[in-house]
Amino acid sequence: SAVISQKPSRDICQRGTSLTIQCQVDSQVTMMFWYRQQPGQSLTLIATANQGSEATYESGFVIDKFPISRPNLTFSTLTVSNMSPEDSSIYLCSVEQGVAEAFFGQGTRLTVV
Amino acid sequence: QKEVEQNSGPLSVPEGAIASLNCTYSDRGSQSFFWYRQYSGKSPELIMFIYSNGDKEDGRFTAQLNKASQYVSLLIRDSQPSDSATYLCAVRVGDMRFGAGTRLTVKP
Numbered sequence: 001s002a003v004i005s006q007k008p009s010r011d012i013c014q015r016g017t018s019l020t021i022q023c024q025v026d027s028q029v030t031m032m033f034w035y036r037q038q039p040g041q042s043l044t045l046i047a048t049a050n051q052g053s054e055a056t057y058e059s060g061f062v063i064d065k066f067p068i069s070r071p072n073l074t075f076s077t078l079t080v081s082n083m084s085p086e087d088s089s090i091y092l093c094s095v096e097q098g099v100a101e102a103f104f105g106q107g108t109r110l111t112v113v
Numbered sequence: 114q115k116e117v118e119q120n121s122g123p124l125s126v127p128e129g130a131i132a133s134l135n136c137t138y139s140d141r142g143s144q145s146f147f148w149y150r151q152y153s154g155k156s157p158e159l160i161m162f163i164y165s166n167g168d169k170e171d172g173r174f175t176a177q178l179n180k181a182s183q184y185v186s187l188l189i190r191d192s193q194p195s196d197s198a199t200y201l202c203a204v205r206v207g208d209m210r211f212g213a214g215t216r217l218t219v220k221p
Contacts (some may be wrong), residue, residue, distance in 0.1 A: 001159075033209075042117075042201060042213040043157070092156055100145060102209050104156040 002027055002095050006105030013083055013112050020079045021108045023093035028073035033094040043092065049076045083112045116140060117204050117212035125218045132189040134215050136202030146178055146185045147203040157201055192219040
């Protein structure tokens with residue numbers, strides 16, 4: 001399975017600021033995925049990032065709030081912009097391999113104060 | 114109706130017992146089914162996947178799929194305290210859709 005390195009692992013941020021989360025994969029992958037997991041809830045897909053094209057966002061998520069970069073086949077970033085306490089969550093990057101199983105990075109635990 | 118539904122639990126079983134985790138899904142076009150384990154503060158890790166109706170066994174874990182009933186389950190035999198975690202059911206219909214998870218506690 002792919003080894004996915006995600007950082008930072010956690011952060012506490014002031015409201016109104018932005019945080020960029022990085023995700024590095026040890027092999028080339030076509031698509032990378034960004035999820036949010038709010039406390040006690042399941043994973044919600046934010047967007048799918050393809051190299052060389054704009055990310056595809058799920059309903060309820062917009063590029064201005066969650067800009068994504070995908071400069072190459074092993075790296076992606078997710079920015080959480082103009083943060084509010086409602087953005088406090090765990091953010092996970094994911095890739096798919098094999099027979100389409102999803103593998104996850106370690107996650108970023110974000111607290112907005 | 115949620116796309117993927119699981120009992121939130123908590124489900125508590127004694128050590129050595131069989132833990133049974135259940136999941137239903139709404140989209141009959143769902144193609145593949147996954148079980149993930151998530152320890153507190155950690156990211157989900159894949160336990161098993163299943164595509165065809167019937168049972169699939171891997172060590173102490175058995176996944177069961179019934180497409181007619183839109184039902185998938187995970188059995189954990191000889192449950193151990195280290196199995197205590199939240200178990201996420203995931204269904205692929207194009208994208209991966211996750212259930213809310215069932216929290217399992219295995220008591221020594």
